[in-house]
Amino acid sequence: MAGSSTDRVLRPDNGQRNELADALRALAMDAVQQANSGHPGAPMGMAEMAVALWNGHLRHNPANPKWPNRDRFVLSNGHASMLLYALLHMTGYDLPIEELKRFRQLHSKTPGHPEVGLTPGVETTTGPLGQGLANAVGMALAERLLADQFNRPGYDVVDHHTYVFLGDGCLMEGISHEVSSLAGVWQLNKLIALYDDNGISIDGAVTHWFRDDTAGRFIAYGWNVIGPVDGHDVVEVGQAIAQAKACADKPSLIICRTTIGKGSPNRAGTAKAHGEPLGGDEIRHTRDALGWTHAPFEVPTSIARRWNARELGAKREAEWRRRFEAYRSEYPELAAEFERRIVGLLPADFEETMLSVMARFGQSREAVATRKASQQVLSLLAPKVPELLGGSADLTGSNLTDFPGCGAVRAGRSGGRHINYGVREFGMAAIMNGVALHGGFIPYGGTFLTFSDYSRNAIRMAALMKQRVIHIFTHDSIGLGEDGPTHQAVEHAASLRLIPNLDVWRPCDAAETAVAWTQALAQSERPSTLLLSRQNLPAQERSPEQVLEIRRGGYVLSDRENPVAVILATGSEVSLAMEAQRLLDARGLSVRVVSLPSTTVFDRQDAAWRDAVLGHGLPRIGIEAGATRWWGQYGCFAALGVDQFGESAPGPQVYTHFGLVATNLVELIERCSTHNGAVSRVRTTD
Ligand SMILES: Cc1ncc(C[n+]2csc(CCOP(=O)(O)OP(=O)(O)O)c2C)c(N)n1
Ligand SMILES: [Mg+2]
Numbered sequence: 079m080a081g082s083s084t085d086r087v088l089r090p091d092n093g094q095r096n097e098l099a100d101a102l103r104a105l106a107m108d109a110v111q112q113a114n115s116g117h118p119g120a121p122m123g124m125a126e127m128a129v130a131l132w133n134g135h136l137r138h139n140p141a142n143p144k145w146p147n148r149d150r151f152v153l154s155n156g157h158a159s160m161l162l163y164a165l166l167h168m169t170g171y172d173l174p175i176e177e178l179k180r181f182r183q184l185h186s187k188t189p190g191h192p193e194v195g196l197t198p199g200v201e202t203t204t205g206p207l208g209q210g211l212a213n214a215v216g217m218a219l220a221e222r223l224l225a226d227q228f229n230r231p232g233y234d235v236v237d238h239h240t241y242v243f244l245g246d247g248c249l250m251e252g253i254s255h256e257v258s259s260l261a262g263v264w265q266l267n268k269l270i271a272l273y274d275d276n277g278i279s280i281d282g283a284v285t286h287w288f289r290d291d292t293a294g295r296f297i298a299y300g301w302n303v304i305g306p307v308d309g310h311d312v313v314e315v316g317q318a319i320a321q322a323k324a325c326a327d328k329p330s331l332i333i334c335r336t337t338i339g340k341g342s343p344n345r346a347g348t349a350k351a352h353g354e355p356l357g358g359d360e361i362r363h364t365r366d367a368l369g370w371t372h373a374p375f376e377v378p379t380s381i382a383r384r385w386n387a388r389e390l391g392a393k394r395e396a397e398w399r400r401r402f403e404a405y406r407s408e409y410p411e412l413a414a415e416f417e418r419r420i421v422g423l424l425p426a427d428f429e430e431t432m433l434s435v436m437a438r439f440g441q442s443r444e445a446v447a448t449r450k451a452s453q454q455v456l457s458l459l460a461p462k463v464p465e466l467l468g469g470s471a472d473l474t475g476s477n478l479t480d481f482p483g484c485g486a487v488r489a490g491r492s493g494g495r496h497i498n499y500g501v502r503e504f505g506m507a508a509i510m511n512g513v514a515l516h517g518g519f520i521p522y523g524g525t526f527l528t529f530s531d532y533s534r535n536a537i538r539m540a541a542l543m544k545q546r547v548i549h550i551f552t553h554d555s556i557g558l559g560e561d562g563p564t565h566q567a568v569e570h571a572a573s574l575r576l577i578p579n580l581d582v583w584r585p586c587d588a589a590e591t592a593v594a595w596t597q598a599l600a601q602s603e604r605p606s607t608l609l610l611s612r613q614n615l616p617a618q619e620r621s622p623e624q625v626l627e628i629r630r631g632g633y634v635l636s637d638r639e640n641p642v643a644v645i646l647a648t649g650s651e652v653s654l655a656m657e658a659q660r661l662l663d664a665r666g667l668s669v670r671v672v673s674l675p676s677t678t679v680f681d682r683q684d685a686a687w688r689d690a691v692l693g694h695g696l697p698r699i700g701i702e703a704g705a706t707r708w709w710g711q712y713g714c715f716a717a718l719g720v721d722q723f724g725e726s727a728p729g730p731q732v733y734t735h736f737g738l739v740a741t742n743l744v745e746l747i748e749r750c751s752t753h754n755g756a757v758s759r760v761r762t763t764d
Contacts, residue, residue, distance in 0.1 A: 080085035080137045084661075088289055090236040094123075095368065095369065096126055096129055097381050098129045098133055098312075098381060098384060098385060098587070099125035099126045099128070099129045099312070099412075100118050100122060100125070100171045100341070100368050100370050101164070101168060101377045101381050101382075101385065102128055102129070102161060102164045102165065102168070102225050102681050103121070103122045103125045103340070103341050103364075103368065103370075103701075104365070104368070104370050104372065104374075104377075104753070105160065105163075105164040105167070105168075105178060105375065105377070106121035106122055106125075106160040106161060106164055106318070106344070106365060107122065107355075107356050107361055107595060108116050108361070108374040108375055109163070109164075109178050109179070109181040109188070110160060110181070110355045110356070110362055111179045111249065111355045111356060111357070111358070111374075112179060112181065112374070112660035113182040113183070113663060114355055115182055115190075115355070115670055116159075116160060116181060116182060116190065116353070116355065117157040117158060117159075117160070117352060117353045117357065118160070118339060118342075118345075118351060118356055119276075119278070119338040119339040119345070119351030119352045119353070119355075120155055120157060120161065120245060120264065120274060120352070121156035121158045121160045121161035121164065121273060121275075122338070122339050122340050122341050122342065122346075123276050123309070123336040123337055123339060123340045123351075124158060124161055124243060124274050124309070124334075124336060125161070125188070125340070125341075126275065126309060126310045126311065126312045126315060126336075126522060127243065127309050127315050127334050127336070128161055128165055128243075129312050130312045130313075130316040130318075130319060131151070131176070131241055131272065131315070131316075131319060132151075132165050132169060132384065132387075133387075134312075134316045134319065134471050135149075135170065135239075135241075135316070135319050135320070136149050136151060136197075136241065137149045137238065137239075137394050137598075138151075138169075138387065138391055138394075139238050139242030139387075139388075139391030139392055139394060139395040140166070140170035140171040140172075140199065140387055140388050140391050141170070141388055141392060142391075142395060143171065143198045143199045144418045145237065145395045145398070146167060146236075146416075146517065146527050146557070147235065147237065147238050147395075147398045148238060148395075149238045149240070149241060149509060149612075150201050150214070150217045150218075150221075150240040150241070150516065151201060151240075151241050151242075151243075152201055152202055152204065152210045152211070152213055152214040152238075152240070152242040152243070153192055153203075153204055153208070153210060153242075153243050153352030153660065154204055154207070154208070154210025154211045154213075154214065154242050154243060154244035154245070154248045155207065155243060155244055155245035155247060155274060156191040156192055156203075156204030156205035156206075156210060157191065157205065157352075157353070158180065158243070158245075158274075158541075159188070159189070159190065159191050159192045159318065160178075160188075161243075162192050162195070162200065163177070163178055163188045164178065164193075164198065165200065165619060166200075167393075168198040168377070168382065168385035168386070168392070169385055169386065169387040169388075170196045170385075170387055170388040171198045171199040171388050173188075173198060173199070175195060175375055176376060178627065179375055181223055181446065184397065188205070190205075191203065191204060191205030192204055193204075193542075193543075194359040194515065194543050195543065200542065201213075201217070201515060202511070202512065203539060203542060203543050205719065206507075206535055206539065207247040207248045207250075207251050207253045208247070208248045208249075208250075208251030208253040208254045209253060209508045209511075209539060209581060210242060210244065210248065210280065211242055211244050211248050211253075211254055211257060211258070211271065212253055212254075212256070212257040212504075212505055212508030212509055212511070212512060212536070213508060213511055213512035213515060214240050214241075214269060214271070214507035214512060215257040215258070215260060215261045215266065215269060215505075215512060216508070216510060216511060216512020216513040216514075216515070216516065216521075217240045217512045217513070217515060218240040218261065218266040218268055218269035218329070218511060219264060219266060219432075219509065219511075219512070219518055220263075220513045220516035220517070220518055221236060221238060221240060221268060221269070221486075221516065221615040222235045222264070222266060222517040222692035223225070223467065223487065223494075223518075223519070223572075224419075224516075224519070225237060225276050226465075226492040226493070227492075227619070228406070228412060228415075228416050230372055230405065230412070231235075233401065233404070233405040233408070233409075233649045234401075234684070235398075235401060235402055235416065236629075238268070239268045239269075239323065240266075240268060240269050240270070240334065241270050241271075241272070242269070242270070242271045242272070242622035243271075244272070244273055245271050245272055245273070245274045245276070245279075246274075246275070246276070246277070246278070246279050246284050246288055246601065247279055249273065249288075249290070249292060250279075250284075250287075250288050252504070253508060255506050256500075256504060256505030256506075257502075257505045257508065257509060257579065258296065258299050258301065258329075258500035259299050259347060259502075260328065260429065260499065260500070260502065260505060260509070261301070261329045262296075262299035262300030262301055263300065263489060263490040263529045263692050264487075264489050265300070265327045265328060265329075265490065266329045267302075267325050267326055267327055267328055267330075268329075268437050269329040269330070270319060270323070270329070270330045270332065270476050271329070271330065271332065271699070272315070272319075272332045272334055273292065273331060273332065273333050274309065274334060274336055275292070275306060275331075275333050275334055275335050275336060276335075276336045276337060276338040276408055277338075278338045278347070278348070278349050278351075278352065279349070280349060280352055280353065281349065282349045283349075285686055287698065288489060291574065292331075292333065293305075293306075293333060296331045298759065301328055301330065301331050302322065302328040302329065302330040302331070302335065303330070303331050303334050303585040304321055304322060304330060304331070304332045304333070305318060305319045305333035305335070306333040306334070306335045307332065307333065307335065308334075308335060308336055309335050309336035310336060310337070310340060315332070315334060318332045318334075319332065319415060320389070326702075331398065335764070337352025338351045338352060339352075339356075340387055341364050341367060341368050342356055342360055342363070342364045342367075343360075343363045343364065343367050344360055344363065345360060350488070352672075358696040362397045362564050366369045367400050369680030377433060377542045386699070402451065406521070407669075410415060415464075416518075417519070419464075419465050419518045419519075419520050420517045421517070422517060422546070422602055424463065424599065424600070425462060425463060425464075426547065426600070427462070428463070428600075429456075431462045431463070431596075431728060432596040432599075432600070434456060435458050435459060435592050435595075435596060435642065436589070436592050436593055436596060436626070436628075436729065437622070437624055438458070438592070439451065439454075439455060439588045439591070439592035439623065440589045440592070440620060440622065440625030441589075442587070442588040442589060443616060444588065444615050444617055445614045445616045446587070446588055446614055446615065446617070447552075447610070447611050447612055447613055447614050447615065448585050448586075448587065448588070448590075448591045448610040448611045448615060448649070448650075449476075449477065449478050449553075449610040449611060449612060450478060451585075451587070451588035451591040451592070451610075452478060452550060452591050452595065452682045453479070453480075453481065454588065454753050455476035455591055455592045455595045456468075456479070456481045456589075456595065457481040457482055459595060459596075459599070460484065460495070463520070463599065464521045465473050465518065465521070466495065466522065467495055467496075467497070467513060467519040467520065467521050468480065468481070468484060468495060468496040468497065468521075468522050468523065468524075469487075469496055469497030469498070469499050469506060469510075469522070469523040469524070470496075470497075470498070470499065470523060470524040470525065470550075471499045471500065471501055471502055471503045471506050471523065471524070471525040471529070472498070472499070472500050472501045472505060473524060473525055473526065473552075474496070474498070474524070475554045475652075476524075476526070476552060476553065476612075477524025477525065477526075477550050478524075479494075479522065479523065479524040479544045479550055480496045482557060483550050484496040486498060497523070499523065501615075501725050503525045503529045503530075503532035503533040504532050504533045504535070504536060506523045506525070507523065507533035507536030507540070507547075507549070507759055508533075508536040508539070509521075510522075510523050510536075510540070511536055511539055511540050511545055511547060513543060513548055514540070514545040514547050515543070518546065520547075520550070520599065521547055521548070522547070522548035522550055523548075523549060523550065523551075524549075524550035524551070524552060525550075525551065525552075526551065526552060526553040526558075526565060526567075527551035527552065527553060527567035527570050527571075527609055528553070528557075528565050528566065528567045528570065528606070529563070530551050530570055530574065530650055531550070531565075531570070536562060536635050537549060537577065537580065537605060537607070538577050538580075539575070540580075540605035541577050541578060541579040541580040541604060542578075542579070544579065544603040544604060545604075545605060546598075546599075546602055546603070546604070546605065546606075547605040547606075548599075548605065548606050548607075548608065549607040549608065550597045550608050551567075551570075551607055551608065551609050551610065552570070552608065552610045552611070552612060553565060553567070553610075553612045554567055554570075554584065554609040554610055554611055554612075554649065554650075554704035555568075555610075555611070555649070555650060555704060555720075556568070556703050556720060556725070556729065556736065556738075557611055557612060557613045557725040557729045557732075558612040558613070558722070558729060559612075559613075559726075559727065559728050559729035559731075559732060560726055560727065560729075562724065562727075563723040563724040563725060563726065566723070566725075566732075567609075567704065567713045568704050568705060568720050568721075568722070568723060568724060569704065570609075570704070570707040571584055571609055571648075571702065571704045572704055572707070572708045572709050573705075573706075574607055574609075575677055575678055575708065577603075578602075579604045579739055580605055580606070580607065581597070581601060581604055581606040581607065581608075581676055581678045581679055582602065582603070582607050582609065582676060582677070582678050583597070583598070583606060583607065583608045583609065583676045583679075584609040584648045584649035584675060584676070584702075585608070585610070585649060586615060586618060586647070586648070586649050586650065586652035586653065586675065587616065587617045587618050587652075588617060588627065588671055589617070589618070589620060589625055590628050590673070590675045591608070591610070593625070593628040593629055593675070594606075594675060594676070595608070597629055597676075597679065609649065611649065611650050612729075613650065613729050615650055615652075615653060616653050617650075618635060618636075618652065618653070618656065618673070620635070626657065628673075628675060629679075630680060630683050630687060631674065631675060631676035631677065631678065631679025631680030631681070631682070631683065632646075632672060632673070632674040632676070632677065632679075632680030632681065632683070632688070632691050632692075633672070633673060633691055634670060634671070634672055634691055635652065635656070635671045635672065635673040636659055636670070636671040637654060637670045637671075638659070638663070638666055638668030638669060638670060641668045641669050641670040641693070641696060642667055642668060642669060642696070642697075642750075642751045643670075643697045643698065643699060643747045643749075643750060643751065644667045644669065644670045644671075644672055644692060644693050644697070644698045644699070645659070645669055645670070645671050645672065645698075645699050645700075645701065645743060646672045646674055646692075646698055646699070646701070646709070646712055646714065647671065647672070647673060647674065647677065647700070647702065648673070648674050648677070648701075648702045649675070649700045649702070649703075650703060651701040651703055651718075652671070652673050654701060654738065654739065654740045654743065655671045655673075655701060655740075655743065656671055658740040658741075658743035658744050658747070659671050661740055661741070662740070662747060662748075665744075665748070667747060667748065667751055669747060670693060670696070672691055672692065689697070692713070697716045697750045698712060698713055698715065698745055699714055699715065699717065699718070699743065699750075700712065700714040700716075700718070700719070700749065701717050701718040701719065701738070701743060702717075702718075702719050703719065703720055703733070703736075703738055704719055704720055705719060705720070705721060706718070706719035706720075706721055707721075716746050716750075718737060718738055718742055718743065718746075719738075720736050720738070724736075
């Protein structure tokens with residue numbers, strides 16, 4: 079039987095202890111013990127798998143974790159972080175033993191779960207189970223597409239594998255279905271997954287909640303399934319990896335039967351090994367059982383030498399560099415373009431492109447849905463920014479994420495720049511993270527804003543990992559109309575704004591949409607979300623200076639002398655604010671209209687800009703077709719919005735139903751002006 083086993087018996091030790099594995103085991107148990115916190119079981123159980131891969135197959139250079147053609151390794155079961163730290167330390171990355179001794183301590187390079195950008199050699203941040211596998215699928219996809227674009231006969235400058243370790247938890251998570259299904263369709267044969275099939279998760283023996291036929295499941299996805307193999311037999315796992323590498327048209331899953339906490343006489347095979355330090359006594363017993371006589375954090379030189387991969391790594395990178403230099407002499411432009419893309423620099427003329435796109439759309443007078451404007455902007459940007467790699471979760475015609483000539487990404491065909499992710503929002507978002515982490519592409523993908531909840535944790539991970547990933551969320555409010563409350567985003571804009579390091583744009587017309595796109599591209603260290611309307615929105619008038627000011631996330635769109643109040647508006651409600659201004663003009667009341675296409679960007683501006691835009695001492699009113707509570711941070715005395723689920727009806731009727739009309743703004747402002755601004759806070763007037 080494959081997958082989780084119902085008849086698990088502890089495998090008797092075959093007597094051939096692998097010292098390389100025991101070094102990892104000892105480091106893991108000692109570091110967890112020292113921290114008095116962490117997960118010893120998985121590192122101890124996967125130690126031989128790690129030896130087979132890292133000491134036998136992985137092509138990497140510890141001295142240069144950024145070598146573009148390195149194999150990627152993802153630890154999807156991120157709670158096994160000590161395994162990865164031990165591997166990075168032993169193979170020669172810049173991760174000294176002192177860092178292992180400070181496992182899980184403040185400002186150490188060895189946090190509880192691996193974090194990309196913090197520890198040299200960590201390729202992605204893992205911990206949320208299942209997403210590492212998705213990242214690995216994204217990396218393998220990026221490798222495939224980049225190879226398609228850059229390799230030339232005789233010059234495979236992009237040619238590496240992506241390996242991922244995963245556990246029962248990753249396979250239980252639904253996202254593993256989404257992304258494994260795609261990896262099968264895409265025939266990502268350089269993706270090799272090793273499953274730590276130990277039959278245990280936190281609550282105990284998984285047989286009571288996880289009885290999938292994992293092998294059958296992956297065969298059905300179109301994977302090459304190998305095993306079960308004895309996960310504690312380095313040779314057997316190594317041979318399985320070799321077999322996986324030989325597969326020309328399928329991703330591989332190697333099912334490795336293991337024992338959690340292997341080596342610990344009393345904890346092995348039990349859930350107790352999962353997330354608790356073994357304790358002093360059990361560590362002594364384990365040392366005895368393993369015959370590991372060395373002090374904590376001490377690895378004998380003979381073993382350390384066998385682990386060290388610096389020399390081999392340098393040789394491998396040097397070979398690749400020679401190949402790359404030969405490639406450069408034959409294809410100098412391609413080589414320069416590859417180098418630019420892999421480090422994530424935008425094209426040299428991007429600034430020019432940005433300004434011309436902004437100028438072009440800045441003067442647009444067309445009433446257009448911002449989703450449509452987004453597509454128009456994209457069709458200008460995409461030819462200039464070839465690293466843009468689009469997609470949609472089966473809503474291409476609604477999200478308008480494609481552009482002329484983009485071509486579909488398909489297995490066995492080259493040239494596509496738009497991915498049909500199918501109905502897999504979470505998978506799409508986490509795959510995009512993997513693509514961005516790999517380098518060479520700026521991924522963007524679309525779905526309806528309401529379904530951002532499905533992908534939310536991957537959006538959060540992109541923000542945490544500082545990855546340039548762009549989410550196109552269309553149908554951004556009750557304005558979508560008849561599809562009703564299931565499809566009408568209400569709390570989403572406000573809640574996305576709570577994610578640190580995520581930019582949220584909600585443009586009001588084509589000009590703001592153009593700026594949103596260019597700014598999202600320019601953010602090399604954060605993801606962006608573009609919240610776009612289904613319905614047409616009128617174009618606002620701006621001076622060329624105002625068009626540039628959109629980049630600040632908030633600006634005065636329309637001012638009056640001696641205004642009595644300021645209306646703050648976003649997206650589709652900006653035109654309501656402008657209408658209210660006109661109605662108030664006729665009544666002899668002046669108001670300022672501030673457009674806030676991105677509050678997250680606006681909040682990063684200096685205080686002088688923010689104060690100048692918001693105005694001093696003037697009452698403020700916010701309007702956005704969504705949750706109103708967050709307007710308090712801008713000192714609004716009132717806000718018009720929607721603090722309940724929407725309604726199924728034509729869009730304009732839903733707006734009227736919820737009181738999102740210019741006359742309500744007028745009324746509020748008249749009220750506040752007669753009370754001299756001293757109006758008590760009202761949140762909504764629906
Ligand atoms: C999405 C997500 N849900 C829950 C957790 C908490 N968690 C961490 S490990 C784990 C059990 C995982 O079981 P398995 O992958 O079999 O790991 P093992 O016990 O074999 O090490 C859980 C529930 C998590 N990290 N991510
Ligand atoms: Mg398990």
